[in-house]
Amino acid sequence: MKKKLTTVQFRGTKEQEEKLLEVIEKYRGTKGAMMPILQEAQDIYGYLPIEVQKIIAEKTGTPLEEIFGIVSFYAQFALNPKGDVSIAVCLGTACYVKGSGDLINKIQEKLNVEPGSTTPDGKFTLEATRCIGACGLAPVLTINNDVYGRLTVADLDGILEKYL
Amino acid sequence: MIRSHVLICGGTGCTSSGSMALRDALEKELEAKGLTEEIKIVTTGCFGLCALGPVMIVYPDGTFYSMVQPTDIPEIVEEHLLKGRPVERLEYHEKTGDHHVANSLNETNFYKKQKRVALRNCGVINPEVIDEYIAMDGYAALGKVLTEMTPEQVIDTILASGLRGRGGAGFPTGKKWQLARNLVQDGGKKYVACNADEGDPGAFMDRSILEGDPHALIEAMAIAGYAIGADEGFVYVRAEYPIAIQRLDIAIKQAREYGLLGKNIFGTGFNFDMSIRLGAGAFVCGEETALMTSIEGNRGEPRPRPPFPAVKGLFERPTVLNNVETYANIAQIILNGPEWFSSMGTEKSAGTKVFALGGKITNTGLVEIPMGTTLREVVEEIGGGIPNGKKFKAAQTGGPSGGCIPAHLIDTPIDYDNLLAIGSMMGSGGLIVMDEDNCMVDIARFFLDFTVDESCGKCTPCRVGTKRMLEILDKIIAGNGELEDIDRLEELAEYIKSASLCGLGQTAPNPVLSTLRYFRDEYIAHVVDKKCPAGVCKNLLSYVIVADKCKGCTACARVCPVGAISGSVKQPHVIDTAKCIKCGACMSKCKFGAIIKQ
Ligand SMILES: Cc1cc2nc3c(=O)[nH]c(=O)nc-3n(C[C@H](O)[C@H](O)[C@H](O)COP(=O)(O)O)c2cc1C
Ligand code: SF4
Ligand code: FES
Ligand code: FES
Numbered sequence: 001m002k003k004k005l006t007t008v009q010f011r012g013t014k015e016q017e018e019k020l021l022e023v024i025e026k027y028r029g030t031k032g033a034m035m036p037i038l039q040e041a042q043d044i045y046g047y048l049p050i051e052v053q054k055i056i057a058e059k060t061g062t063p064l065e066e067i068f069g070i071v072s073f074y075a076q077f078a079l080n081p082k083g084d085v086s087i088a089v090c091l092g093t094a095c096y097v098k099g100s101g102d103l104i105n106k107i108q109e110k111l112n113v114e115p116g117s118t119t120p121d122g123k124f125t126l127e128a129t130r131c132i133g134a135c136g137l138a139p140v141l142t143i144n145n146d147v148y149g150r151l152t153v154a155d156l157d158g159i160l161e162k163y164l
Numbered sequence: 165m166i167r168s169h170v171l172i173c174g175g176t177g178c179t180s181s182g183s184m185a186l187r188d189a190l191e192k193e194l195e196a197k198g199l200t201e202e203i204k205i206v207t208t209g210c211f212g213l214c215a216l217g218p219v220m221i222v223y224p225d226g227t228f229y230s231m232v233q234p235t236d237i238p239e240i241v242e243e244h245l246l247k248g249r250p251v252e253r254l255e256y257h258e259k260t261g262d263h264h265v266a267n268s269l270n271e272t273n274f275y276k277k278q279k280r281v282a283l284r285n286c287g288v289i290n291p292e293v294i295d296e297y298i299a300m301d302g303y304a305a306l307g308k309v310l311t312e313m314t315p316e317q318v319i320d321t322i323l324a325s326g327l328r329g330r331g332g333a334g335f336p337t338g339k340k341w342q343l344a345r346n347l348v349q350d351g352g353k354k355y356v357a358c359n360a361d362e363g364d365p366g367a368f369m370d371r372s373i374l375e376g377d378p379h380a381l382i383e384a385m386a387i388a389g390y391a392i393g394a395d396e397g398f399v400y401v402r403a404e405y406p407i408a409i410q411r412l413d414i415a416i417k418q419a420r421e422y423g424l425l426g427k428n429i430f431g432t433g434f435n436f437d438m439s440i441r442l443g444a445g446a447f448v449c450g451e452e453t454a455l456m457t458s459i460e461g462n463r464g465e466p467r468p469r470p471p472f473p474a475v476k477g478l479f480e481r482p483t484v485l486n487n488v489e490t491y492a493n494i495a496q497i498i499l500n501g502p503e504w505f506s507s508m509g510t511e512k513s514a515g516t517k518v519f520a521l522g523g524k525i526t527n528t529g530l531v532e533i534p535m536g537t538t539l540r541e542v543v544e545e546i547g548g549g550i551p552n553g554k555k556f557k558a559a560q561t562g563g564p565s566g567g568c569i570p571a572h573l574i575d576t577p578i579d580y581d582n583l584l585a586i587g588s589m590m591g592s593g594g595l596i597v598m599d600e601d602n603c604m605v606d607i608a609r610f611f612l613d614f615t616v617d618e619s620c621g622k623c624t625p626c627r628v629g630t631k632r633m634l635e636i637l638d639k640i641i642a643g644n645g646e647l648e649d650i651d652r653l654e655e656l657a658e659y660i661k662s663a664s665l666c667g668l669g670q671t672a673p674n675p676v677l678s679t680l681r682y683f684r685d686e687y688i689a690h691v692v693d694k695k696c697p698a699g700v701c702k703n704l705l706s707y708v709i710v711a712d713k714c715k716g717c718t719a720c721a722r723v724c725p726v727g728a729i730s731g732s733v734k735q736p737h738v739i740d741t742a743k744c745i746k747c748g749a750c751m752s753k754c755k756f757g758a759i760i761k762q
Contacts (some may be wrong), residue, residue: 031479032441039403039442049393073463073620074444076403084317093366093560093596095261096610120533130445132404133176133368135522136529140180147180 001124010051017055019044024059034062034070038077047078083125085163092131099152100139103124104128106153108158124163166204168245170237173287174207175375176368176407177214177529182234186218189234193241203245209376210386211287213274215528216256226268230256258548274527279515282330282492283532286376291411295416297379303424305495306383309390315345318391322494325502326514331359331487332565332591333667343474344392344484354394355483356385357459358491360401360408361443363450364563365614367594368644369518370488372530374401374408377492378415382425383436387498389436392484397438400455403445412440423450434560447564447618451666452485454620465620466666469753471550474561487592489518502512509535513579523560523596526551539569541722543597554599558682562591564611564618565671567678568604587678589671603700604683605690608635611675619668626669629660634674643703654680697760702746706762711736713758720750720759 023040027033042048048071057064068081071077089095089104104115104126111124118125135147136138148159172178172187187205194200211219216230221239227250229240236254243249246728258272280286289296289312297303304693309318323338344354358381362370372398374381386395393492401409407449416438419425441459448454456478458464477483492545493515497505505516512536521540522528526548533542539559543549544721550556558568567574567588576582580590612634621627630679632658636649656671664670680687709729714736721729721737728744731737739759 032461033460035441035444035458041443044283069463070461073465074446076443076445084403091365093364093519093594095366095608096526097523097596097598097602097607102744129404130363130365130447131368132180134180134521135216135366135368136177136217137180138528149180 004150006023010049012045012049012051016044020052020055024056034060038067042077042090047081049079051151055142080118081122083123085123086125086127087141087143087144088127088129088132089115090130090132090134090139091128092135092138094135095139097139098126100141102153103139103141103151106156107160110156166202168203168207169223170203170245171206171208171211171223171287172304173209173211173217173219173406175210175214175217175372176405177210178217178219179407181217181231183218183220183737184705186220186232186237186721189240190239192287193237194245197241197246199241199245200526206290207292208288209286209291210372210530211269212278212283212530213256213527213605214530215526218569220258221269222250225250226250228256228269228272229254232237234263255423273545273548274529274531276540278532279516279534280378280532281496281505281508282373282489282518283376283530284496285292285380286372286530289377291376291378292414294379294415294422297377301499302379302495303383305498305591306386306424307430309387309429309436309498315391315393315723318387318498318572319345321502322391323502325497326509326512327490327493327497327505328580329487329515330489330517330592331491332562332589334590339384340474340486341388341391341484343472344394344482348482349561353396353479354392355481355485355628356388356392356397356438356486357456357478357485358399359386359398359440359450359452359455360399360405360488361450361455361486362402362592363447364594366522366596367520367563367592369520369530369593371405371408373488373492373518374405374412376713378408378412379486380417380492380495381412382415382419384494385492386425386436386437387494388484388486388491390434392482392488395435395437397436398441398459398478399438400441400443400449400459402443409440409442422423446620447614448620448666448668451668452760454666455485456483463620465622468665489593491566504710508576510579512581515588517578517593519561519593519595521547521595521597524550524554524599524602525597526611533578535579536712538575538577540574542578542595543574547597548601550597554601557602558604558677559602560588560596560598560607562589562671563594564614565589565674566591566594566725567674568598568607568682570682573750575672587674587681589674601698601700603696603698604679605637605641605696606698606700608676608679609634609641609725610619612637612672615668619672623663623665623669625660625664626672627662629656629663630669630672633660633673637676641696641703643690643701647688647691649691650680650684650687695762697712705744706745707739707741707744707748707751707759708762709737710758710760713756715756715758717755719753719755723749 046064057067113119113126115126115128140149214366220232222227245588291528319341325338328334425437446464449458451466453467454464473483517530518532558570560568583590616630616634620624689697716734
């Protein structure tokens with residue numbers, strides 16, 4: 001998976017850093033702790049910019065390139081901050097055969113944003129996800145934590161309006 | 165005195181369609197009517213019929229309500245729970261012949277042909293209450309194993325049952341345990357691991373078990389630990405499954421409180437504990453060696469085998485890795501005996517298999533069938549057929565590693581060997597039904613796009629080869645294909661299959677090969693006639709107006725964003741195909757069905 005580096009300036013706070021240090025302490029001595037540390041770090045900051053990776057590298061004594069190697073490998077680790085409204089269209093098979101490809105194309109067109117990126121105003125992030133387990137309601141998309149199912153392209157306007 | 169139980173589904177499908185709001189509304193209503201002592205709400209895991217969610221069952225009578233809204237609650241409470249008259253309007257009505265009948269869940273066609281072993285407690289118990297699991301003989305198998313059986317006897321029982329891995333490859337589970345027990349006997353540490361990464365997009369069997377019956381997994385992993393001599397377990401769950409993770413976490417804590425995990429379990433001196441590790445969205449991490457590298461905290465790249473995990477697995481120690489559904493069968497086999505298990509299914513594929521039935525099928529949801537059930541029974545009887553009067557075209561199993569089963573093979577009994585023989589595979593249980601509106605070239609492209617994205621990049625044939633194949637498919641779909649491209653696809657496929665390190669690369673060409681095998685004419689239509697018979701591939705379509713049907717209402721001309729439609733009022737219109745951008749707006753606007761894609 002290719003990942004683009006962010007150009008957004010890092011705005012981490014002291015509190016976030018303290019929390020991160022606690023997490024690192026908690027896992028000291030645990031075998032194979034890098035994944036949980038990165039996952040919790042992402043929960044704290046919302047993404048994993050290089051500044052955060054540097055802190056983790058320093059405190060765990062792991063080379064930065066190794067950490068970057070892990071972060072860039074896994075789709076779930078984000079190098080970019082997300083927009084206020086995060087739209088994820090399911091492109092799992094069950095949703096795809098029921099037309100989720102058309103949904104994502106339409107949203108892309110409407111918001112003028114490529115899947116995997118955020119609008120320049122930082123408002124909308126569009127992503128393609130894999131099965132979220134609600135295949136019974138295919139095709140589905142999630143906006144922040146709300147799930148919308150049994151969709152057609154015609155439903156999109158009404159749904160997006162709520163978040164404008 | 166509890167006189168009635170109301171089961172509300174708390175699976176992911178139903179929570180997505182609002183079952184938690186439904187539960188809250190019911191709680192409030194019961195309180196308002198002073199019924200909380202008499203009527204108990206049980207939040208369960210998935211019932212299987214997710215398409216009808218939110219679903220709800222009222223016992224003792226077993227009335228099955230579907231698509232219930234919070235606004236329906238007062239009526240259900242007043243009429244059904246107080247006066248004993250089920251609300252017919254909300255009952256699930258099944259179409260049999262010409263009329264619809266209201267059925268309780270067990271009488272529906274959807275359930276009748278199923279045999280629930282791995283899903284036995286899903287939709288039945290509250291997964292967050294360990295006592296409910298125990299009341300269903302939960303942890304009795306662990307007790308039996310620890311107090312009455314030697315590890316060898318446990319392994320022999322699993323071997324005799326004929327259980328094969330449900331994660332895809334179908335390796336005999338007992339054999340795997342035997343190897344992990346015997347190959348290394350240095351008294352050092354061993355591990356039990358569970359693959360709950362569920363990477364097949366469009367499949368949710370494992371998630372439903374974790375959400376609906378997490379203790380079944382914990383019990384089985386402890387049994388495996390005893391059998392191979394391990395005291396520690398890991399469950400690798402995909403992070404996209406928050407409800408499953410939360411329920412498993414609760415279940416582990418409860419099991420510890422009850423002394424069913426931890427030190428000296430059942431006072432036998434056996435120790436076993438386990439923890440959860442989250443995946444981070446890499447499909448290749450479902451592959452066993454990659455999964456272990458990921459648990460160790462690295463990039464989840466596969467490593468060559470041998471050494472096999474039974475010799476050198478997690479942290480270089482012997483490890484047994486099984487799929488969630490494989491584990492979900494274990495306690496049942498111990499309690500009911502291996503003969504009971506092998507009496508279900510076919511000779512070489514014992515037991516049942518859970519499938520996530522999706523796509524163009526009426527009853528989307530989760531089904532568990534005895535091995536050997538035919539695809540026709542699954543699609544037509546359990547699945548309720550194809551909606552909107554469309555025709556069955558193919559079913560896809562095995563996800564990105566699998567293939568398509570075309571209509572003329574619909575009577576194939578489903579088991580490991582039959583599916584392999586027809587160029588598909590069992591896979592972990594995704595079963596996606598496609599109708600005549602699905603283009604098989606487009607579906608092949610869909611899966612290849614997935615593997616290109618997910619290839620870890622370690623080996624060139626997989627990394628570059630799949631990309632070349634995708635480019636060729638893109639070319640065909642865009643209308644620029646040549647006949648030689650089909651040969652090139654086949655050549656590349658063989659090369660990638662034979663030269664890739666792990667199962668991802670070795671199976672990546674399967675969706676293309678199997679669609680080429682059964683739907684070659686569809687490829688030819690794209691390449692030679694520059695047409696997409698299913699009407700999916702946009703570049704190969706043209707929208708045309710059927711003059712006979714056109715009333716000249718001008719609706720299409722007004723909606724066309726590029727002004728490609730001309731004609732005078734009350735006269736048949738025409739589309740200028742050179743200007744048309746194929747957005748389809750005219751077609752959805754036409755009230756007379758006069759616009760077609762061809
Ligand atoms: C690319 C790839 C992805 C896989 N994904 C999964 C998965 O998501 N879940 C799973 O149980 N097995 C998956 N497997 C199979 C595992 O490697 C392994 O065979 C299985 O977990 C063993 O358990 P079982 O014997 O109980 O089936 C995958 C294999 C490959 C090659
Ligand atoms: S076959 Fe593909 S996924 Fe598997 S190790 Fe090689 S590059 Fe990685
Ligand atoms: S495929 Fe979209 S939710 Fe499962
Ligand atoms: S999630 Fe409720 S029936 Fe499947």
